[in-house]
Amino acid sequence: MSESSNEKKKSQYEHLLYKKKNAYELMSDEEIVSCEKFAEGYIDFLTKAKTERLAVKEAVKLAEAAGFKPYVYGKKLKPGDKVYDINRDKALTLVVMGKAPLKDGVNLVAAHVDAPRIDLKQNPLYEDSEIALFKTRYYGGIKKYQWVAIPLELHGVFVKKDATKVDVSIGPDKGDPLFTITDLLPHLGADQMKKTMAEGITGEGLNVIVGSRPLKDEGESKVKMQILKILNEKYGVTEEDFLSAELSVVPAFDTREIGFDRSLIGGYGHDDRVCAYSGLMAVLEQDMPEKTAVCLLVDKEEIGSEGVTGMKSAYFDCFMSDLCQSEGTTIYECFANSFCLSTDVCNAFDPNFPEVSDKRNNAQLNYGLSILKHTGSRGKSGASDASAEVIAKLRKLFSENGVIWQMGELGKVDQGGGGTVAMFTAVRNIDTIDAGVPVLSMHAPYEIISKADLYMTYKGIKALFKNN
Ligand code: MN
Ligand code: MN
Numbered sequence: 001m002s003e004s005s006n007e008k009k010k011s012q013y014e015h016l017l018y019k020k021k022n023a024y025e026l027m028s029d030e031e032i033v034s035c036e037k038f039a040e041g042y043i044d045f046l047t048k049a050k051t052e053r054l055a056v057k058e059a060v061k062l063a064e065a066a067g068f069k070p071y072v073y074g075k076k077l078k079p080g081d082k083v084y085d086i087n088r089d090k091a092l093t094l095v096v097m098g099k100a101p102l103k104d105g106v107n108l109v110a111a112h113v114d115a116p117r118i119d120l121k122q123n124p125l126y127e128d129s130e131i132a133l134f135k136t137r138y139y140g141g142i143k144k145y146q147w148v149a150i151p152l153e154l155h156g157v158f159v160k161k162d163a164t165k166v167d168v169s170i171g172p173d174k175g176d177p178l179f180t181i182t183d184l185l186p187h188l189g190a191d192q193m194k195k196t197m198a199e200g201i202t203g204e205g206l207n208v209i210v211g212s213r214p215l216k217d218e219g220e221s222k223v224k225m226q227i228l229k230i231l232n233e234k235y236g237v238t239e240e241d242f243l244s245a246e247l248s249v250v251p252a253f254d255t256r257e258i259g260f261d262r263s264l265i266g267g268y269g270h271d272d273r274v275c276a277y278s279g280l281m282a283v284l285e286q287d288m289p290e291k292t293a294v295c296l297l298v299d300k301e302e303i304g305s306e307g308v309t310g311m312k313s314a315y316f317d318c319f320m321s322d323l324c325q326s327e328g329t330t331i332y333e334c335f336a337n338s339f340c341l342s343t344d345v346c347n348a349f350d351p352n353f354p355e356v357s358d359k360r361n362n363a364q365l366n367y368g369l370s371i372l373k374h375t376g377s378r379g380k381s382g383a384s385d386a387s388a389e390v391i392a393k394l395r396k397l398f399s400e401n402g403v404i405w406q407m408g409e410l411g412k413v414d415q416g417g418g419g420t421v422a423m424f425t426a427v428r429n430i431d432t433i434d435a436g437v438p439v440l441s442m443h444a445p446y447e448i449i450s451k452a453d454l455y456m457t458y459k460g461i462k463a464l465f466k467n468n
Pocket of ligand 2: 302443
């Protein structure tokens with residue numbers, strides 16, 4: 001058989017087709033090495049950034065090492081200046097001043113550092129049947145059955161009446177104890193197994209085991225008393241201090257490479273620390289951009305971007321206002337000429353659940369940064385729906401900068417949906433579009449992403465900072 005007859009015939013109109021390609025078919029060997037290196041840094045970050053407070057703390061450490069200084073309100077900055085501003089320990093803004101004035105707008109990347117988790121109630125500690133437990137209320141959209149019978153860490157802060165803060169972080173050190181929520185043994189699960197998955201484990205049933213050893217003492221609740229004694233010795237707190245505490249339990253899983261080929265990363269809280277890290281690394285590398293580069297890491301996205309540290313907060317306007325004032329510019333002028341990449345994760349096509357996605361329009365693992373024209377649900381309800389002009393601009397930027405990307409969409413029409421911070425930057429008259437890393441098992445205690453998609457997200461954000 002001759003060689004030519006083996007060749008697949010190609011249509012002369014082939015060039016008219018749009019075909020996306022797997023990033024590994026497009027990346028050079030050199031780029032794959034950079035991608036692996038970037039993933040290492042991210043694995044380290046995600047391992048440490050288990051809450052929004054810890055994510056901000058880690059981000060500030062990296063920013064200071066890169067020469068960023070705390071922003072001083074009212075002080076005029078010059079091109080090349082690198083500053084950061086912390087919002088109540090839970091959100092962070094990083095800025096590298098560009099050559100162009102602020103009235104020409106900024107290139108903004110916004111991501112969130114909060115993630116679904118289980119928060120303690122304000123009166124959490126009790127004893128039942130000589131076991132000490134914490135009452136909880138979950139934060140964000142979780143499938144409750146996924147959070148039982150897994151190891152949990154405890155993180156957060158006690159703020160005492162005199163305003164002194166005591167940090168709590170139990171779990172990261174291998175010598176630390178862990179916590180857990182029980183599930184029912186299958187032997188006695190006959191009634192439970194007849195329930196729907198939404199009802200099999202209840203919100204009020206998510207009580208965390210924290211101890212079982214009674215104090216050698218007189219009186220009642222000796223197991224609970226033992227826990228209070230330990231907390232008092234370690235943190236100097238009493239039961240009343242829980243009233244002004246913010247403590248969360250999060251999965252105690254290691255962030256690790258997944259698969260024989262190590263192409264994926266498993267960990268807790270990829271949503272959305274994977275985009276937060278990509279944005280952070282991209283802004284830390286800026287030196288003297290044309291336009292001012294801004295990276296915004298916000299809190300409370302998982303509960304609707306509410307609150308003083310969420311994207312709806314006027315904090316961002318106050319900060320940008322102060323920055324603009326020193327140049328005699330209003331934020332209105334600045335925002336009108338700005339561009340925002342709202343970087344948040346989207347769902348990756350899952351071969352275990354093909355029925356929820358339109359494969360032609362769903363993001364796929366290893367196909368690069370995923371752009372979403374809109375999020376929301378039903379008929380684009382709750383979406384900011386970026387314009388074709390905005391997408392065109394990105395297409396050009398990405399193709400000029402070798403960014404591998406794909407178009408994504410959050411599941412089939414009428415299957416469900418979700419939102420991001422995009423609508424809250426768009427409503428400020430900033431051209432905004434969603435972009436991010438596709439995730440498998442999103443919002444589960446252990447989520448999966450691809451290293452190639454992570455790297456292309458970072459590369460995409462760097463391309464945005466070149467936008468003038
Ligand atoms: Mn998210
Ligand atoms: Mn989310």
